[in-house]
Amino acid sequence: xxxxxxxxxxxxxxxxxxxxxxxxxxxxxxxxxxxxxxxxxxxxxxxxxxxxxxxxxxxxxxxxxxxxxxxxxxxxxxxxxxxxxxxxxxxxxxxxxxxxxxxxxxxxxxxxxxxxxxxxxxxxxxxxxxxxxxxxxxxxxxxxxxxxxxxxxxxxxxxxxxxxxxxxxxxxxxxxxxxxxxxxxxxxxxxxxxxxxxxxxxxxxxxxxxxxxxxxxxxxxxxxxxxxxxxxxxxxxxxxxxxxxxxxxxxxxxxxxxxxxxxxxxxxxxxxxxxxxxxxxxxxxxxxxxxxxxxxxxxxxxxxxxx
Numbered sequence: 520x521x522x523x524x525x526x527x528x529x530x531x532x533x534x535x536x537x538x539x540x541x542x543x544x545x546x547x548x549x550x551x552x553x554x555x556x557x558x559x560x561x562x563x564x565x566x567x568x569x570x571x572x573x574x575x576x577x578x579x580x581x582x583x584x585x586x587x588x589x590x591x592x593x594x595x596x597x598x599x600x601x602x603x604x605x606x607x608x609x610x611x612x613x614x615x616x617x618x619x620x621x622x623x624x625x626x627x628x629x630x631x632x633x634x635x636x637x638x639x640x641x642x643x644x645x646x647x648x649x650x651x652x653x654x655x656x657x658x659x660x661x662x663x664x665x666x667x668x669x670x671x672x673x674x675x676x677x678x679x680x681x682x683x684x685x686x687x688x689x690x691x692x693x694x695x696x697x698x699x700x701x702x703x704x705x706x707x708x709x710x711x712x713x714x715x716x717x718x719x720x721x722x723x724x725x726x727x728x729x730x731x732x733x734x735x736x737x738x739x740x741x742x743x744x745x746x747x748x749x750x751x752x753x754x755x756x757x758x759x760x761x762x763x764x765x766x767x768x769x770x771x772x773x774x775x776x777x778x779x780x781x782x783x784x785x786x787x788x789x790x791x792x793x794x795x796x797x798x799x800x801x802x803x804x805x806x807x808x809x810x811x812x813x814x815x816x817x818x819x820x821x822x823x824x825x826x
Contacts, residue, residue, distance in 0.1 A: 532589050533599045534636045540629040542585070544606045546578040548622035550615040559584060562601035603629070603638055665798065667701045672796040687734050691765070695719060695732060698795070702802045715750050723806060725757065732763045734789075739764035741772040748776075748784050758783070761806075765789035773820045785809050786820040794823045 533541075549555050555577050559569055564584055572583045585602075588595035607630050612622030633639040671694060678690040692709065699706030699721055707720045719730035731747045733739060744762060751760040760783060767788040776782050787809065795802050800823050812821030 532596050533638055537633045537636050537638050538585050540632045541603045541606050542578055542581045543625040544629045545581040547625045548609055548612040548616055549577055550613040558605045562605050563598040600638060603633055607633055607639055664701055668798050671697050675796050691732055691734050727758045729760045734765040738767050738769045740769050741775055744772055751783050760784040761787060763787045776819050777817055782819055784819060785813050791823045
């Protein structure tokens with residue numbers, strides 16, 4: 520017989536019919552009180568509470584303890600549920616129990632009633648339910664993510680119309696912060712150290728990535744990338760950099776870093792960001808693709824549009 524399991528934290532008391540069935544099992548299948556004590560203690564009943572009723576019959580002990588537990592709220596209801604689970608998982612009556620057939624009937628009734636009243640569930644059914652609930656949760660999560668990404672993309676399109684460079688910069692910082700939040704990556708916004716200014720940072724696959732984000736009219740030059748790369752190099756080896764230049768990079772600067780032996784900077788442009796925001800590419804997968812291009816092929820500027 521497969522063991523039965525609980526459905527999870529109780530939000531209401533155990534139904535009376537299940538309690539009565541459990542009391543019947545305790546009284547008919549168990550011969551020794553010490554067996555009942557073991558079941559109750561293992562389920563979470565304190566020794567003090569058990570000792571309060573230990574001189575009573577097995578039926579009375581279980582009924583009294585169930586009554587006490589009901590008054591404790593959810594904490595007590597969960598102990599009630601564990602007692603029911605322990606009793607339902609008994610393999611049969613103890614050898615000296617006087618009526619073996621009555622004990623078997625009581626067990627079968629408890630399993631049937633407790634399952635019908637959703638106090639217990641067969642493990643295979645529990646697994647199926649968890650899979651269904653997990654799939655539903657994932658669908659809801661994906662739908663919410665898609666809605667938020669669409670809204671963020673609209674904000675990005677509007678931001679492209681902004682003529683004030685300072686407002687555009689602040690807007691880009693906000694979009695990046697929201698992009699990381701939606702994709703469940705912890706992102707630290709801009710901060711200063713004693714030696715430099717960092718636009719942001721995040722952790723992915725055990726590496727820390729510093730972020731440089733620029734929205735200037737011209738293409739980013741070698742000196743821009745070099746200054747940022749220097750910030751990265753001053754930190755531990757597990758630190759890398761992501762340089763976002765909305766208007767792209769000069770060809771000679773990219774070529775220089777394609778040949779650089781110790782380059783730890785990945786280059787991202789505005790088109791890459793646009794493809795991510797309109798959900799043409801998953802954000803984390805896009806980052807991983809760019810990281811792979813840089814680490815395996817020595818290509819720090821893998822443009823998503825070319826994939």
